Amino acid sequence: AQSVTQLDSQVPVFEEAPVELRCNYSSSVSVYLFWYVQYPNQGLQLLLKYLSGSTLVKGINGFEAEFNKSQTSFHLRKPSVHISDTAEYFCAVSDHENSGGYQKVTFGTGTKLQVIP
Amino acid sequence: DTEVTQTPKHLVMGMTNKKSLKCEQHMGHRAMYWYKQKAKKPPELMFVYSYEKLSINESVPSRFSPECPNSSLLNLHLHALQPEDSALYLCASSQVRTGNTGELFFGEGSRLTVL
16 A cells, blocks of 8 residues: 655745655555646646656656655745746645556645645 | 547536536557546646556545546446535546656646536
8 A cells, every 4th residue: 555645735935946846655555756736727737757767757848856765755846936837736646566557546635736926 | 739638628417417528648558547637736647557457546436437548548427426426536547567657647627527
């Protein structure tokens, strides 16, 4: 079984300031890690993913995340946010097992990033 | 632009109506998913189809009936819904080949309101 914890339900930040959205996971097996973004009234869009290799992962829109195995964390960062980054951000994990040709993805509860002008 | 297309974008129905949500993808993905998302909550998995066969039903009430007519299409048939079923319904797809990373490709969703 796996779980994802996003402790911050809302994160307000001023425009052009840096931001970090926190994500911790728990799993008994190796996992893939993802960050998805959801703009109002839209579906989810993949920001970035960690599969293996370098622990620093770069994604779209200037976001990056660092995988820390010892702390079981996958925090999302951006050095300077824009108004357009206002959205809901979901951390997610998927295990390496491939039963039935699909993988079950577990989502965190989400963090609302509110960028203040 | 999303490569997973959902129709309709908005649907209002009464509790006695029968309606359907449709989802289409042309990425060659052989796994397709229905998720339900309530406001300010993460998506909740409802159904998974793998190679057009139902693989997961997360104890969803029978008033929701999924159908996968072919590898590109996924439907969700709705009948006798309750007001608490009002939500955003998201369709997603993924690869199933060896090395599948579990990355999901989502449509923009169908916003359902049950009166």
